[in-house]
Amino acid sequence: MHPTLKNIASEAKVSIKTVSRVVNNDPKVSKSTRKMIQEIIETRGYKPNLIARGLKKRKTNTIGFIVPDIGNPSFTEIVKGCTDVFDKNGYYVFLGSSENNPQKEIDIIKDLISMLIEGIILIPATTVDRDLTFFSKIKCPLVILDREIDGLDKDKVVLSNKKSAYDATKLLLENGCKKIVIFGGLHSAKTAQKRFEGFKQAMDENNLFSEELVFWGDFSIDAGYKMMKEALIRFGNDIDAVFACNDLIALGAINAIKEHKLKIPEDISLIGFDDMFFSAYLNPPLTTVHIPFNDEGAIAAKLLLKKIKKPEDKNIERIIVDTRIIIRESVNIKKK
Amino acid sequence: MHPTLKNIASEAKVSIKTVSRVVNNDPKVSKSTRKMIQEIIETRGYKPNLIARGLKKRKTNTIGFIVPDIGNPSFTEIVKGCTDVFDKNGYYVFLGSSENNPQKEIDIIKDLISMLIEGIILIPATTVDRDLTFFSKIKCPLVILDREIDGLDKDKVVLSNKKSAYDATKLLLENGCKKIVIFGGLHSAKTAQKRFEGFKQAMDENNLFSEELVFWGDFSIDAGYKMMKEALIRFGNDIDAVFACNDLIALGAINAIKEHKLKIPEDISLIGFDDMFFSAYLNPPLTTVHIPFNDEGAIAAKLLLKKIKKPEDKNIERIIVDTRIIIRESVNIKKK
């Protein structure tokens, strides 16, 4: 099969170690032997066996990244921001998808650890009723990203979800909306809960909150469509606005609203969350909360890298990434 | 650190091999010792070291998947269809992004091979002027996906790009469009070339083709926007229709068209390619060529799996995945 150090060594009539030295750029090799060995390496197409090296060094230069759903464009952007950083630092990233299934997530983590990866970035599947002991037993560096897990004391990078949702709801309120429904996404996701809390707080301040305004599903176009249909059945044309907990949900809602021959924003205002790449191009262009996904991924990557390099640093960090509202055309702005 | 076979063996006062047997479900272990060992494994939390096993068995249960750009939603869907299949077969997939850079692609392939992965699925970065010797020297199973590489005799799964583009152009032609511009995407991508060929053939049949109708860029929203601006400068309002080589380009074009206060499809008809998840929700809903990305990925995965299991099978396969046109509202359909 592939040539090994041994093969090269015997061909060059030197010891294995000498070849190893030139492979690893150890200066303690004479110029002439180095050159000779390099030529043999070149012609034979020798490449070090990373598995063997990893076993010996206990260092694989690999990290694992687990997302709940690789089809979600926001996660892809995070992944991109993240892998860019690891690439530049000579790390490989092993990407896994938990399909929003906590058990699968645990299985992936176990496998990753068995593969001697050096660290993990995890966007958790669901964030309630999690097996905290499992997570606390994990010894390799672990950064929780985007969705928090209650009571888990690990490094994390999260969004200012509650505040952003509060601000978004305020925008609706300030422009005269009263009956505002919220499409909350996945109930078990901390992001969704935080966004709901922000919404509720703003509504409560105006004595406008009521449980029947709240809908749960998941973060998909389909769910958005269904929740909107449901809301329309429940309230008819009374709805002033909808707060969609991500832009995919908003997209589904748009579709349902159009089916009912209602106009956005004239009949119903709509605000989204995430500012996905297509959101500016919808009909109407979506007013939404912008999340710097790339930065989020890059920040998590840098944090993990730091922990990998200083495993003795037991200091837990919690980094908050800021968001901002992007005003486009799906919310009916009152002229003052 | 982690317990090893040796640790478990000494604790159980048996040989390493016996422990290895229970880990691997070898029946040749007495019930009592098996049970005893299993308990120790459980309490100590033993997990086999996959790196060591891989080194010994020369089998890592891992394959590599290289995409040109992980931010492209169509690639993500392909990845999803693909990983589903590998998951079910107990394989891990290592996802790499070449950033459309052929050299980076080669580097990733080399690394993957050094990691003893068992097969590779590759969506090539660019497909002209490629180093064929490099690819032909690759000994592990390799499936080329979505974009062909000229003159490379490897297993591949591709789309009926030319025919689909021909049909799409015909649709425009049959509905009275004469001046049709094409936004070709990445010139170096075989998919783009094939789509262009289909377009050209249909146009030629009507003596309507001219080089100035052709624009190249890449497969991004941004490129679509720029090409549309360019086309509008070149032809003003004379353009009857645009054929965008993917939906991202179409999205960018929509934006540019709106900026010019032109209406789709009344002033300009627009047809896309890919049928991305958001395309049905654009303004107007995009008429486009549907590609079953999930199937595409799954088919490639199954093909690779087959090759991994039967490495002696040197029979090269070329599987064509069919597409179909989805009529929505961005093309002005003539009433007959």
Place this chain on the structure above:
DNA sequence: ATGAAAGCGCTAACAC
């Protein structure tokens, strides 16, 4: 049914 020993390809420790 169980075990001893060799070795996958590499690096680290310690000679020379």
Place this chain on the structure above:
DNA sequence: GTGTTAGCGCTTTCAT
């Protein structure tokens, strides 16, 4: 500068 040896954690003969 260069080489020898041991060993990472596992599986695989081949014994017993």
